Amino acid sequence: MITCSAPGKLFVVGEYAVVEPGRLAILVAVDRRVSVTVSPGELAGRVAVRSDLYSGTVEFVRVDARLVPCVDDSGPAPRLNHVVSAIETVERLIVERGLPVRPLTLDITSELHEDGTKFGLGSSGAVTVATISAVGAFYGLDLTPEQRYRLAMLATARIAARASGGDLAASVWGGWIAYSAPDRTDILGMAERLGIDRAIHAEWPGFSIKRLQPPADLTFEVGWTGVPAATDTLVAGLAERNRNNDSFYRSFLWRSDECVRTCIAALRDGENREFLRQIRRFRDLLQTADGITRIGIFTPRMTTLCDTVEKVGGAAKPSGAGGGDCGIAFLDNTAHHQLETLRARWRAAGIRPLSIRVPAVEKEARDDDRQPQG
Ligand SMILES: Nc1ncnc2c1ncn2[C@@H]1O[C@H](COP(=O)(O)OP(=O)(O)OP(=O)(O)O)[C@@H](O)[C@H]1O
Ligand SMILES: C[C@@](O)(CCOP(=O)(O)O)CC(=O)O
The missing domain is CATH 3.30.230.10 (Ribosomal Protein S5; domain 2)
Structure with a gap:
């Protein structure tokens, strides 16, 4: 067995x-x-x-x-x-x-x-x-x-x-x-x-x-909207634009790449402020895409989830396809009071804080790593 x-x-x-x-x-x-x-x-x-x-x-x-x-x-x-x-x-x-x-x-x-x-x-x-x-x-x-x-x-x-x-x-x-x-x-x-x-x-x-490298001095918090989302339908909604060689879709891809690359550099250099800025930028990018395509990435509860984080000084966005499911928030890891306030406000809005961590990767697994192609 x-x-x-x-x-x-x-x-x-x-x-x-x-x-x-x-x-x-x-x-x-x-x-x-x-x-x-x-x-x-x-x-x-x-x-x-x-x-x-x-x-x-x-x-x-x-x-x-x-x-x-x-x-x-x-x-x-x-x-x-x-x-x-x-x-x-x-x-x-x-x-x-x-x-x-x-x-x-x-x-x-x-x-x-x-x-x-x-x-x-x-x-x-x-x-x-x-x-x-x-x-x-x-x-x-x-x-x-x-x-x-x-x-x-x-x-x-x-x-x-x-x-x-x-x-x-x-x-x-x-x-x-x-x-x-x-x-x-x-x-x-x-x-x-x-x-x-x-x-x-x-x-x-x-x-x-x-x-x-995980960001030092930042903590992350996950909120669950309580609504499961159908990823495939949402993805089809945006990918449809690709078939039409849509100029919005091309700029979405380009901006996404730029944002991800800046995040990678911020993680490498320990630039937490830049990392948080890019999280907000990606939220904006998804919001714009949602506004144009109307596929429903941002449900009212997802918007509340993100806005509540901003109000306590963090940065947040949907994680994955949105339309329900989870949002992810990053905050300074010394902001204990803000974190408690965030959790209470989320609960009041029907958003459930999930206790989730990213386990450290053992050395043995790190040694198995391959480097990117190309
Ligand atoms: N414990 C399990 N046993 C059998 N099949 C499972 C199990 N967990 C997931 N699956 C399969 O995965 C499908 C769920 O995939 P779906 O993409 O909807 O959810 P997810 O992967 O949890 O969420 P997300 O894609 O939003 O991250 C189920 O319909 C089933 O086919
Ligand atoms: C929208 C997409 O980029 C992420 C979907 O994430 P999730 O399965 O909703 O957590 C689709 C994908 O990567 O296959």
Whole structure:
């Protein structure tokens, strides 16, 4: 039996733009995780999945390298597509290497939901990475962090073509990272033409990952609006502009990149004031984009969440797609009184402060780091 876990994430800056290959975002991994335990299954050719998100066990049968749910008349099948795609991707690699697939049972538990409602902390990314790690380890694969990210990216791209994979990168590498995504159509094409094994060892133009120093003397606070958001619909709303080669969208991408790069430099140089300025700038950028596209990044509660932080001297913005989910705030870490005031005002406005931290990355993991391409 093998258990692996993977953390959830928060976007610091760069969301939306990061869906375009090569565009940077900053993310952090949080101290809440999804765990996946893989044990030998009982029936040949079968995979059984149990998740604390859904009741009961879902049985799958392998048909042509795909997992097809066995008929279950107990109600609509739970949404296990991220888990299934992760298992299928690892098993394609196993088959390519001439190894036998085996009956499996997966048990999944999540700290990224409460009573079945997501907080917007990247549960889909965390469950994908934890499944890749656990199934890979069960089959005896010795996967490096980058190979786990690449398998997770391929598994995700098959079912969510727009997803940047920033959540996957944060989940794999942990800590503070700067990330840019590969072209997902390209890498899926590569996997089809060359197979999974060669695709995960090939050059992925656009992909980069770099570890960042956390800001010293700043604390961050996360507020949950209490409303889960549908990321894909929101992303489609903005990405639509790209298809039309819209001049607003081009300037959005350019401004986002400039903001993320300035944040990276501010973190490197310990320039907290500049970092806070860029957080505000990115909020403005998202607000302008929302005003033009009317996709609904800023709900009234999200606006209150951010405004309340400004009033106590900090800087805040939505984290991720917005439309609900979480906002992220940065404040001077000596501002204890302001922090208490902020939490009280958030609660009064129906915003729940979440106690979330970014765990420090162990030296061993830091030594595994790769540098950005290009
Ligand atoms: N514990 C789990 N067990 C099985 N599947 C899970 C689990 N957690 C997440 N998932 C999968 O991820 C999907 C949720 O993805 P979604 O993008 O809506 O939320 P999220 O990743 O938590 O939030 P966000 O994208 O806003 O960060 C679920 O529908 C399910 O397919
Ligand atoms: C809008 C986007 O950049 C971030 C979405 O973040 P979240 O899943 O809502 O936390 C989409 C993506 O990166 O795939």
